[in-house]
Amino acid sequence: MPTSNVIAFQGLPGAYSDLSCRSVFPEMQTLPCASFEDAFAAVREGRARLAMIPVENSVAGRVADNHHLLPQGGLHIIGEHFQRVNHQLLAPKGATLGTIRSVHSHIQALSQCREMTRALGLTPVNHADTAGAAADIAKMNDPAHAAIASKLAAEIYGLEILKADIEDAAHNTTRFLIMAREPRIPPAGSCKTITTFVFRVSSRPAALYKALGGFATNGVNLTKLESYMVGGRFAAAQFYVDVEGHPDERPLRLALEELDFFAREMKILGVYPASLFRYQGSQLDGED
Known part of the structure; x- marks a missing residue:
């Protein structure tokens, strides 16, 4: 795949960053990266043309690591994207709301779904990212364990959606910055x-x-x-x-x-x- 058609993100396939990449650049190939630093490096080193980096969420607040990384990452912000976050409660086939005992996800996703977690009496388990939690739940194949992740993650890892749109706030939205090696500055007066x-x-x-x-x-x-x-x-x-x-x-x-x-x-x-x-x-x- 030519690097001119690749956009990097942090997380596994099915992460909300992956979903954002596909929403804004449906023609591009997404490149999963283990860390935000790796996503920046993929662009700097020419393995990707762009990176999609989350910086804040309307419920959980800022993604603190990236505010430290942005000034030293060697890339330029060329755009922004606001992604509506619709969390799904995912579990292996055969699981029900009555069988699950714990819910796995990224700490921000867990914090955005506290009401559902309390209502069902589930034990929250923190993971590095939402898609990684979905992948782990698919491997465990245990009806006692569920994950909070996207519909895309459900499709990728073969999980069922036990409960849809479980986020506490209807406005749950994450702001992403689109990063590139070179600046792409619009002419003054051409747009907001x-x-x-x-x-x-x-x-x-x-x-x-x-x-x-x-x-x-x-x-x-x-x-x-x-x-x-x-x-x-x-x-x-x-x-x-x-x-x-x-x-x-x-x-x-x-x-x-x-x-x-x-x-x-x-x-x-x-x-x-x-x-x-x-x-x-x-x-x-x-x-x-």
């Missing part, structure tokens, strides 16, 4: 644009206030701002930011210039078209 960047400030009074002041005075909307410690030190924080706008447009250009004056190590990770999901609500169900 998201710019993602990271920066650091010293641990001093009003340091963050001063660094972000230019966004307020220039009318730039911040859609995401998160902080986390880096390098095992508590003296400085790194901030991950999504803003609406293009660096070549005057408001964001002036805001970034002011940020650069007060902050350290500012790095743009991507300038890319905003998903329609942001402006058309949460009912797009798989549209990018």
Whole structure:
């Protein structure tokens, strides 16, 4: 398979990342990777053209590892995709809601289906990913064990759906970033644009206030701002930011210039078209 037609993701076939790849790029071959680092490496090393990386979920919050990986991964964000997550309770043939005693899945999927787990009195068992849990349940072939995973995983591993759409929240959606070796920046003014960047400030009074002041005075909307410690030190924080706008447009250009004056190590990770999901609500169900 030519690498130009391959997109990498973390997990086993049938994972929600795999489902997202197929939703956005149905013509591409998906490449399962054991870790997020491996997915980044597949693109850097030319074994895949793109990678689909989850960064946050509307119920479970951010995928913390990737906020550390994105600045050092050597790739560029070229797009975003919001994937509606419909969890299924899967089990081997012959199992029923009365026979299962434990449910296996990724910790985020388990946290998104707490109400069902409590209602059925199941013991949650954490796995590295949802598709891996489905694969393990298929191998065990024990009616006492079930998995939380996608319909795609049920098809791939030959499991039955005992209960459909078991997520606690109807808005359960995961945001993915599409990564590539080279940036793919749309022309300024050609579409609604998201710019993602990271920066650091010293641990001093009003340091963050001063660094972000230019966004307020220039009318730039911040859609995401998160902080986390880096390098095992508590003296400085790194901030991950999504803003609406293009660096070549005057408001964001002036805001970034002011940020650069007060902050350290500012790095743009991507300038890319905003998903329609942001402006058309949460009912797009798989549209990018």
